[in-house]
Amino acid sequence: MRGQITDDVTSFYSNYPYPSIRFPFGKRHRQFVGKLISLWGFSPESIRGKEVLDAGCGTGEKALLLAHMGAQVTAVDICQKQVERAYGLAKMHNQDIHFAVADVTRLSLNRKFDGILCSGVLHHTADPHGAFRRLCAHLKPGGRIIVGLYNAYSRVHYRVVRAALRTAFRGDPGRIMSFIAHNPFAAPLRTASLPTLYDRYAVPHESYHTLGEVRKMFAENGIEVHAISPEVCGPDTITQLCWLLQGKSFFFVSGVKLS
Numbered sequence: 001m002r003g004q005i006t007d008d009v010t011s012f013y014s015n016y017p018y019p020s021i022r023f024p025f026g027k028r029h030r031q032f033v034g035k036l037i038s039l040w041g042f043s044p045e046s047i048r049g050k051e052v053l054d055a056g057c058g059t060g061e062k063a064l065l066l067a068h069m070g071a072q073v074t075a076v077d078i079c080q081k082q083v084e085r086a087y088g089l090a091k092m093h094n095q096d097i098h099f100a101v102a103d104v105t106r107l108s109l110n111r112k113f114d115g116i117l118c119s120g121v122l123h124h125t126a127d128p129h130g131a132f133r134r135l136c137a138h139l140k141p142g143g144r145i146i147v148g149l150y151n152a153y154s155r156v157h158y159r160v161v162r163a164a165l166r167t168a169f170r171g172d173p174g175r176i177m178s179f180i181a182h183n184p185f186a187a188p189l190r191t192a193s194l195p196t197l198y199d200r201y202a203v204p205h206e207s208y209h210t211l212g213e214v215r216k217m218f219a220e221n222g223i224e225v226h227a228i229s230p231e232v233c234g235p236d237t238i239t240q241l242c243w244l245l246q247g248k249s250f251f252f253v254s255g256v257k258l259s
Contacts, residue, residue, distance in 0.1 A: 001179075002126035002127065003126075005125070005126040005204070005205045006078070006103065006125075007016040008205060009078070009124050009203070009204060009205055010078050010079050012198075012202070012203060013058070013077075013078075013079040013081075014022045014080070014081045014175065015084050016177070016195065016198040016202070017058070017079075017081060017195070018058050018082075018198065018199055019059060019061060019195055019196075020059050020085075020193075020195040021059070021061040023083070024064050024093075025068075025093075026235055029065070030065065031155065033062055033065045033066070035144065035229075037069075039227045039229050039254050040117065040146040040227075040254050041144045041146075041226050041254055041256065042144065043133050044069055045067055047066065047070065047115070048071065049070060049071070049072065050071050050072065050114040050115055050119065051071075051072045051074070051111075051113045051145060052066055052071045052073055052074070052114060052115040052116070053073075053074050053075070053076070053109075053113045053115070053116045053117070053138060054073060054074070054075040054117050055076055055104050055107070055118040055121060055135055055137075056076070056077055056119070056120070057075035057077045057084055057099075058077060058082050058086070058087045059084050059086050059101070060082075060085065060086025060087070060090060060097070060099075060191060060215040061089070062119070063086060063097050063117050064086075064090055064093060064095055064097070066092065066117075066229070067186055068093070068095060073097045074097070074109070074113070075097055075098070076099070076100045076102040076104070076107070076109075077101065077102070078101065078102065078103045079101075083099050090222060092173070096191050099152055104121060104122075104125060104131045104133040104134060104135065104234045105125050105127050105130050105132065105134060107131075107134040107137075107138060107174075108134075110248050111138070112138055112139060112143070113138055113139060113140060113143060114140055115144045115145070116135050116138065116139055116143070116144075116145040117144070118131075118132075118146070118147045118148070119146070119252070120148050120149075121147075122147060122149060123150050123206050123208065123209065124203065124205060124207075126205070128149075128209070132147065132221065133221055136221040136223060136257065139257045141257055142254070142255055142257060143257045144255070144257075145223060145254065145255055145257070146252055146254035147252065147253055147254075148215070148250055148251070148252045148254075149209045149214065149251060149253075150206060150209060151208065151209070151240050151243050151249055151250065151251055152209055152210045152213075152240060153208075153241060153244045154208070154243065154248070154249035155200075155249045158200045158201065160204075162200070162201050162233045165179070165202070171196075171204070171242075173202040173204065176201060176202040176252065177194075177198060177201075177202050181197075189201065190254065205229070210236065210237075210240060211236040211239060211240055211251070212236045212237075215236070215253075218253065218255050220257050222257055223255035223257055223258070224255050225253060225254075226254045227254045228244055228251065228252070229252045230248045230251060234239075241253070
């Protein structure tokens with residue numbers, strides 16, 4: 001099962017690279033990465049010179065901006081084609097980034113980092129907790145890690161539509177995306193860019209997580225929680241239900257390695 005999930009996810013992102021941001025230096029993406037850096041516990045000034053890992057870099061846009069700010073960036077992804085695209089993007093913009101093809105659940109880079117970014121990755125693995133342990137093993141004492149995950153109570157409507165599409169098209173991502181991109185009956189679903197629609201409706205595997213689960217995962221790996229976004233508004237379950245009502249399907253938790 002674990003191997004099948006890994007193979008399916010790798011194949012999917014080989015055919016549908018993500019996030020494929022058209023303007024990586026555009027205002028919207030720069031603002032997003034700026035907020036991410038702040039949640040992480042860095043600033044545009046303090047991240048300069050830091051050794052950072054983008055674990056699950058996709059097509060490389062976040063790694064590109066981090067390198068542009070002066071960080072020493074290593075970026076890995078399980079998908080060879082995504083790494084090739086990310087490398088091409090870095091080369092186009094004259095940024096020196098070390099890229100490698102690697103599975104975060106089996107990560108072994110023989111070095112440690114000041115910061116690790118893992119956004120939208122763990123929930124596409126067969127073993128999110130094991131992958132997080134591997135990441136923490138690559139973090140220096142006092143180093144900072146930030147992860148982004150799907151809220152356990154979110155994306156219900158996407159899950160329902162995805163289940164129906166998988167049944168109708170026998171789980172074939174190509175047929176699902178052809179329907180979404182071209183069939184007039186799918187027009188109401190076309191509310192975002194094609195890469196985002198791939199991720200919503202055709203991705204072969206994703207898991208959903210609670211805030212309490214992530215707090216425990218951090219504590220078990222010697223990570224002290226630093227920041228949570230969106231804002232916490234009460235007990236963890238109430239907070240996640242509030243996020244659901246606000247349409248927030250994704251949350252970030254950052255922390256510091258104690259020793």
